[in-house]
Amino acid sequence: MDFGFKLSPSSAINLDKVDLEKFEELHRAEPDVYKCMACGSCTSTCPANKYSGMSMRKVILALQRGKEKEAVSMMRNCMLCGKCTMVCPRGINTRHLILSICRIYEEDVK
């Protein structure tokens, strides 16, 4: 219940208010996005992660939790090297997925 004297907005994710319209569009374009089991292989092998915090695992999760800005700002550091595609045990074409995310969340990128 909001009594009106909170100093900062809650950091809780309110799934009632998350708008997944774009994520659904992404899912239509990239059905494999739901195959991610968050094992972190992509992140640990990502050369950009060490310097920028880019994490494919976190991007996929953030998009599903409505934290699109956070996801897109991480994505800016991707160099499309494709190492994550090589290590993904579920065979997700992460490189293709990244390009689709760029296309669908385009206005957020600008």
Added chain:
Amino acid sequence: MKENIVIVGGGIAGLEAAAQLLELGYKPIIIEKSDRLGGHVADWNCLFPDMSPAKDVVSSLIARSAEANIFLNTEISFVNKLKDSYNIMLSNGISIITRIILMTTGFSLFDASKKEEYGYGIYDQVMTNRDLEDWFNTGDDKRINDSAMNAVGFVHCVGSRDEKARNSQCSKVCCITAIKQAIELKQKFPDAMIYCFYMDLRMFGKKYEDFYINAQRDYGIRFIRGRVSEVGENIDGRVIVKAEDTLSGKPVKVTLDLLVLMAGMVCNPDSTKVANMARLPIDSDGFLKSKDNVADIIESPKEGVFYAGACTGPKTVPETLAEARAAALKIYLYIKGLE
């Protein structure tokens, strides 16, 4: 009773089924391609969750099934379907006419060298779960140096849940096997730091969860949620493991004296070969396809052909033994129905 019953595979499933059929008054024929009985369990040292010695299980099975006709070093050359029976030709030249075949062909251990990024066969200090069991049995492995075992890592899901390795199934027993082996290593090297790199821990069986809690609380084994992506070697020959600690969201790197890969269960190519000869269908996971995966796991869609154990998918030892007993009863009732 002179009904021929052919059991393909002399692992624990084949031996248990043979022992039960002997009790029921039949004299089954066991065909085993290697030179000894007991299958994979005979390579193991101790079994979870009570650390019972594997050799006790195997030797009691061998003793109980000793009256069966056992062909070692024998393979099946071909299988012909006759009107209401099968003609099985063995590699030793013997041919058997039978109305009943029990497939207990089991699984193969995933070849860990296929996952090149983990360095099995490339770096000196990388071994598999089977190599470690072998060391528990013999105490002889040049990778394990008693005076320099300060840090050991276990990699779960090697070749399991891995579409790149063309095995999307969970091998089921490696989670608990890793915990068992981690505890055993910690008992031998109490000062060593032991890490388990996992994606999910699946503690489904009796007392597995207790075993896991033991590993954490009593043995201080460190569990890191992240799949190992790469393994390298440093100038001292130690291995460097890279993963993401997904719970903290940070990359993690650790230098180890030994890395143990938990190779999973995959379908046995010899099982597929025999299945093709007898025209048995293969399921989408590569293992033999049962008549029904819920109600009739031990029956094949073919008349007179039955399954037991890991030929239909990864199984634990007690599950395999239970299936073997069920298959023996099923065969008994099937023969009764033929009379």
